[in-house]
Amino acid sequence: MSAARSKGAALDRFRLLAAVLVVCIHTSPLSSIGGGWDFWLTRVLARAAVPFFLMVSGYFLARSEWKSTGRFLKKTALTYLAGVALYLPLNLYNGGYGPLEWVRKLLAEGTLYHLWYFPAVILGVFIARGLSRLGQPAALAIAALLYLIGLGGDSYYGLASSLPGPAAFYQAVFVLFGYTRNGLFFAPLFLLLGAAGKRWSQAVSLTGTALLLAAMTAEGFLLRALDWQRHDSMYLTLPLCMIFLFSLLLGQNSGEDKRARRLSLLIYLLHPWSIVLVRGGAKAVGLGALLVEKSVVHFFAVLGLTLALALALDALRPIRPSPAARAWKEIDLEALKHNAEVLRSRLAPGCKLMAVVKADGYGHGAAAVARRLQKDGADAFAVACLPEGIALRRAGIRGLILILGYTPAEEAPLLRRWRLTQAVADEDHGAALNAAGVPLHVHLAIDTGMRRLGVPAEDTAALARLCGMKNLRVDGVFSHLCVSDAPEPSAKDYTQGQLARFYRAVDWLRENGYDPGGVHIQASGGILGLSPQPCAYARAGIALYGVGSEGAADSVEAGLRPVLSLRARVACVRRLRAGEAAGYGLAFQARRDTRLAVASIGYADGLPRELAQRGGRVLIRGQSCPMVGRMCMDQLFVDVTDAPDVRTGDMVTLIGQDGGLTIRAEEVSRRCGTITNELLSRLGRRIGQVVR
Numbered sequence: 001m002s003a004a005r006s007k008g009a010a011l012d013r014f015r016l017l018a019a020v021l022v023v024c025i026h027t028s029p030l031s032s033i034g035g036g037w038d039f040w041l042t043r044v045l046a047r048a049a050v051p052f053f054l055m056v057s058g059y060f061l062a063r064s065e066w067k068s069t070g071r072f073l074k075k076t077a078l079t080y081l082a083g084v085a086l087y088l089p090l091n092l093y094n095g096g097y098g099p100l101e102w103v104r105k106l107l108a109e110g111t112l113y114h115l116w117y118f119p120a121v122i123l124g125v126f127i128a129r130g131l132s133r134l135g136q137p138a139a140l141a142i143a144a145l146l147y148l149i150g151l152g153g154d155s156y157y158g159l160a161s162s163l164p165g166p167a168a169f170y171q172a173v174f175v176l177f178g179y180t181r182n183g184l185f186f187a188p189l190f191l192l193l194g195a196a197g198k199r200w201s202q203a204v205s206l207t208g209t210a211l212l213l214a215a216m217t218a219e220g221f222l223l224r225a226l227d228w229q230r231h232d233s234m235y236l237t238l239p240l241c242m243i244f245l246f247s248l249l250l251g252q253n254s255g256e257d258k259r260a261r262r263l264s265l266l267i268y269l270l271h272p273w274s275i276v277l278v279r280g281g282a283k284a285v286g287l288g289a290l291l292v293e294k295s296v297v298h299f300f301a302v303l304g305l306t307l308a309l310a311l312a313l314d315a316l317r318p319i320r321p322s323p324a325a326r327a328w329k330e331i332d333l334e335a336l337k338h339n340a341e342v343l344r345s346r347l348a349p350g351c352k353l354m355a356v357v358k359a360d361g362y363g364h365g366a367a368a369v370a371r372r373l374q375k376d377g378a379d380a381f382a383v384a385c386l387p388e389g390i391a392l393r394r395a396g397i398r399g400l401i402l403i404l405g406y407t408p409a410e411e412a413p414l415l416r417r418w419r420l421t422q423a424v425a426d427e428d429h430g431a432a433l434n435a436a437g438v439p440l441h442v443h444l445a446i447d448t449g450m451r452r453l454g455v456p457a458e459d460t461a462a463l464a465r466l467c468g469m470k471n472l473r474v475d476g477v478f479s480h481l482c483v484s485d486a487p488e489p490s491a492k493d494y495t496q497g498q499l500a501r502f503y504r505a506v507d508w509l510r511e512n513g514y515d516p517g518g519v520h521i522q523a524s525g526g527i528l529g530l531s532p533q534p535c536a537y538a539r540a541g542i543a544l545y546g547v548g549s550e551g552a553a554d555s556v557e558a559g560l561r562p563v564l565s566l567r568a569r570v571a572c573v574r575r576l577r578a579g580e581a582a583g584y585g586l587a588f589q590a591r592r593d594t595r596l597a598v599a600s601i602g603y604a605d606g607l608p609r610e611l612a613q614r615g616g617r618v619l620i621r622g623q624s625c626p627m628v629g630r631m632c633m634d635q636l637f638v639d640v641t642d643a644p645d646v647r648t649g650d651m652v653t654l655i656g657q658d659g660g661l662t663i664r665a666e667e668v669s670r671r672c673g674t675i676t677n678e679l680l681s682r683l684g685r686r687i688g689q690v691v692r
């Protein structure tokens with residue numbers, strides 16, 4: 001599989017070549033052979049390297065619709081800082097810079113000769129991103145104009161500087177930037193050309209690349225003969241040549257080669273140190289005549305050392321097992337966002353969605369779920385216990401976090417430190433929290449008929465006493481419905497009774513001068529089953545995850561989409577003859593010649609053990625196959641006799657979609673006599689998680 005993925009990863013492989021070309025620029029391998037040859041290799045051909053890096057960045061940024069720009073800039077800035085730190089000893093050895101010069105070097109020019117790329121790409125991405133909002137033609141036209149201006153300060157400086165206006169302009173530019181490739185003239189065009197990702201046929205691309213390379217050669221030698229070049233990074237023909245070269249590579253590109261990507265970056269970052277080390281080492285052992293003066297040998301010595309350093313560093317990289325290697329859940333955050341929007345549309349104006357992310361977000365990963373919802377504007381969350389609340393704060397969640405379950409009064413200091421809001425279970429609980437002597441934010445639970453937590457709704461005296469407690473700041477009052485999702489008329493009556501008792505208690509508080517704060521009573525069943533309620537919040541748990549507790553009908557009808565899929569792999573496939581048996585207790589008896597697949601997931605991953613005997617099934621290669629035998633702790637058996645294509649390594653879907661078929665969590669939980677809430681929240685910790 002990994003071979004298939006890396007096959008033809010032309011863009012990533014070309015990065016390696018481009019990095020080697022950059023090493024050429026800084027070592028001049030052909031200089032002892034002839035000045036002309038060296039000029040052609042390092043000042044013409046190798047000038048394709050950096051534009052290529054810029055184009056790849058632009059290409060991938062545009063493919064994410066520039067959504068990954070923030071991440072890209074952060075990563076680039078961190079790499080740059082690492083590079084700056086790496087070369088600090090050389091800077092200091094060379095005498096360093098004055099404070100202002102440090103700032104200028106850092107922001108505009110790079111602190112060593114090869115580091116110019118990083119500030120250039122960072123500034124370039126800002127500009128290219130901004131320009132791209134104007135639409136591609138306008139963006140490219142402006143970037144091309146900038147490039148033309150840049151040319152005058154680079155290869156065409158001899159011409160430009162002979163005219164008084166431009167001469168003054170470029171002098172001003174050079175106060176800040178050493179070369180015009182540093183600033184806004186160079187990077188934006190190549191980033192945007194990469195973003196455009198123009199593709200022609202391979203024949204056209206190849207011919208275009210060859211012709212333009214020849215043209216670039218002619219241009220370079222002409223400018224050299226005219227002695228116009230102040231620097232030689234920018235040619236008129238370079239962008240055109242790059243368009244064809246990139247098209248050629250795109251045509252060959254399928255998949256990615258992350259190692260080539262990492263190594264090319266390391267070669268780029270490390271080679272100046274290799275140059276220093278080779279020169280210093282050669283001098284120390286008296287081999288300067290060979291290792292430094294023979295330019296080809298020098299180049300290979302530098303390249304060899306750089307490669308060795310790069311490979312060594314790359315080997316030190318921490319490697320983690322792939323989350324999708326054995327058994328994993330896939331979390332579709334777009335579906336989550338969609339569900340939140342659907343649920344919000346069912347609330348009364350001014351009523352906010354409080355996302356219930358207890359039990360690790362019903363097994364979906366509380367941090368990922370809450371972060372995504374917060375990004376879309378959610379600012380109220382509920383959990384079951386103190387550690388869950390703290391974990392959310394640590395994950396960067398702001399706003400209201402309400403702990404719905406019991407927290408003993410000894411933990412009051414932690415509630416305060418993490419700015420968590422505690423539900424008050426009854427009057428005794430409130431009194432104990434109050435006695436802890438720490439001011440706390442609380443929501444009062446009111447029991448309207450579930451008889452779990454809460455002050456009885458009719459006990460207004462207790463509510464008044466709780467509101468009067470010195471250390472309790474009552475920000476909200478809430479209750480929980482216990483039959484809101486049941487269709488029977490008696491259940492509907494019961495729910496109406498609960499609502500009436502709740503609002504009566506709330507009204508009593510208001511009429512008697514107590515502010516109940518934000519009130520809330522609906523959970524998923526109440527949001528889907530009741531008319532919009534005059535509340536400040538509605539607490540959505542299971543519906544947010546796109547499934548119903550017992551049946552799928554209500555969530556499907558509301559347009560909710562399941563967020564979680566559960567997958568595993570085929571560990572092996574074996575043949576059983578009719579009459580043979582398999583598994584613990586030999587519970588599976590083959591009645592016919594059977595192909596038996598072993599799937600890499602079991603009850604220790606949270607699947608109910610009885611599922612296998614209760615008609616459980618899985619999807620493999622888009623086909624539905626029955627579970628058989630007894631489920632093991634880490635494996636289960638699947639009869640794949642009727643799916644003859646099934647092979648080791650195939651993906652097994654236990655919940656979710658594969659091809660045209662879907663297994664819903666409701667189906668799995670119903671078979672085992674439970675509800676989706678239990679099934680999902682019990683999915684085991686050792687299952688990998690892939691967030692999309």
Ligand SMILES: *Cc1c(COP(=O)(O)O)cnc(C)c1O
Pocket residue numbers: 356358404480522523524525539540541542543677
């Ligand atoms: C778990 C819980 C919820 C969320 O319930 P769903 O039915 O999953 O939406 C809401 N309120 C309280 C008090 C809860 O304990």
